[in-house]
Amino acid sequence: MGSLNATQVRALKEPGRYSDGDGLMLNVKDGGSKSWLLRIQHDGKRREFGLGSLKDVSLAGAREKAGEIRKQVRQGADPVAEKQKQRERVPTFREAAKAVHKEHKRGWKNGKHQAQWLATLETYAFPAIGDLSVEAIEGRMVRDVLADIWLEKPETARRVRQRIGAVLDYAYSKGWRTQEAPMRSVTKGLPRQPRKTGRFEAMPYSDVPAFLEKLRERDSMGRLALEALILTAARSGEIRGATWDEIDVDAALWTIPGKRMKAGKAHTVPLSPVAVEVFKRAAALRLKGSELVFYGQKPGRPLSDMTLLKVLRDMELPFTVHGFRSAFRDWAAEETSFPGEVAEAALAHAIANKVEAAYRRTDFLEKRRGLMEAWTKYCAGVPVSRVVKLVADS
Template sequence: MPAKNLLTAMQVKNAPVGKHCDGSGLWLYKRADGGAQWILRVTIHGRRREMGLGSHDDVSLGEARRLAEKWRALVREGKDPIKERERLSREAARSDSRLQNVTDAAFEARKAELKGDGKAGRWLSPLELHVLPNLGKVPVEDIDQRDIETVLKPIWHTKAETARKALNRLGIVLKHGAAMGYDVDLQATLKAKALLGKTRATSTKIPALHWEQVPAFYAEIGEATVTQLALKLLILTAVRSGPLRMAEWNEIRDDVWTIPAEKMKSRKDEADDFVVPLSGEAIRLLDVVRPFERDGLVFPSIRKGPISDMAMTKMLKDRGHEFRPHGFRSSFRTWCAEATDTPDKIAEAALAHSIGTKVQRSYLRTEYFERRKVLMERWAKFVSDGGADVVRLRVKNG
């Protein structure tokens, strides 16, 4: 019979760094930092398992022995003690199977995949606005297609895109709940979609200013505020508002702005940062905005952090304009097509759009920086010189 109870309380207290056996698979692991951990070694189904029983500060020698005997008894019954402890933990957490808690767990597991670790809150917002207020306290095991239909029906046709996102993310949460061990209906969202039917809503394009009118508007913006300067740089660079609002001075060097991949939309599978060539006019604007710098941000708000995602939109609305900041990307792209001979691949690269298939991109590792640099300088000259640099392309007949 294997020896047991080999250690004394004094030996445990004064144990040097290393592993100390108490017998029958119970060990004390003493670390160099002074901490110590109880470990139970067992063999189950032909493989050795090491199970933590707690730190020496929390678990005495006597308690460690009682715990070890409890789990060894399970081994004698042919059960894996680690899996059994996990099962018991899940059962103890059944009262926490409410949708809100599972949603929090799903988001925590997923946020590394999201832009900026999901700090903007856009992944969660469809659920927080339209699902959790009514179903947040309901156990995920009890949620069915009727529940989902009830909460999404009011927005299914009027806010179709939001409803679609809410349904998609609810499906992700339910799958996460299943992975946590809860007995959920993984088909609930598909059944709910069948009940809701096809949406009547149609997608609408973001209002954009015609490219020929951009120079006149650029001249009227002004340069008195951070928001005005941000909008002007947004027009010149044709980037999305998110990376621009969150731009940091350490991303800008000479005439190049390097946007980290995690700040870019749809670049999760592409590890490279996006490099933006800065025109002379863009550099001039950066010199103007430099005195506003705070906490390393190029465009800080008057309170804390960067300017809000509605700052530029509000400025346009206040001036009576219907077009939106994001629409200037369309203005730029249409200018490329109608007023220049720019190849599509260069224009698309300037907008940070993926070119070709994923396989093609893995071989063609270029973003045409030098050619984009020429293009963006020409765009800046057109915008800031009042549209003087316009050469319309003539389409040949036949």
């Protein structure tokens, strides 16, 4: 028990400090105002903490606050920092997600990813946990958010899981949560997703020549862009964002700046004679004032990713646009003698081996030129034996 009681506290008028014991004191000022102070010795230093006015904090309340601070000091915590933390309002999951998106989106090169990152959370996470404090979100809640789409939309569900985890880890780093995201246990609580045979549904390379022949039966910007994509083995975003200052028809080169590449490094694509003709056909359709090679319906805007996919769907084909890169890679491995690293360089894949990446000083441009010419000859229906002979001669 302290040495003060409630009656004494109300009756004290003389200015000064009146001890309740163990460092807790009532401070009476000249004007008659009264407030609580706690004096503590910590790390050899004397520190004082204000606990509030007597109008707001009773004797019992002051003793309770003093006890909490003493406990924090014994545990090695800084009471000032803890008080500051309590003053900060812990945001909701929705608010924290928007903060993560705002801070991180500048580092994402893909504009589509920037938009989708928050949109997936708005659709699948916010209805259930968006208005909850980030410190209150437990693993079971995250599991329930994912359960409805885990098997029905597996890829989307994995993205939602990753993004929820990113928000909770961000909250932990800001001091809003006492634990990191419980994503490992969340995953353990969900059923096993069925394995896919491949990451992308790719057209068999043996079907590509006939497909290209059918693709050329009609002209449209989407079909022209898809043909260029197939003949260069480029990614959809690289083709759709291509500008005329990147194309050197005379040198038969397409140089994509690093800011548009997945790995962040500039990539030079050797253009076969057939690919050069595709770009010349595109030049005949060039819009005045537009730098885009393959433009969309709105002036100054590129084709959408769905435009290329629609070409395949209109032809009632189940394949993906990205799958043509897989078709190219399978063809290079099975039908030619080009080294694997040349085919990987043609796809602008990063070198997984860090030591090899550090010492490699070539991008195999001339060998890739031979590879891309062989690929376009194959796509034109040249027999495999002639393609293999071309490879051997190059």
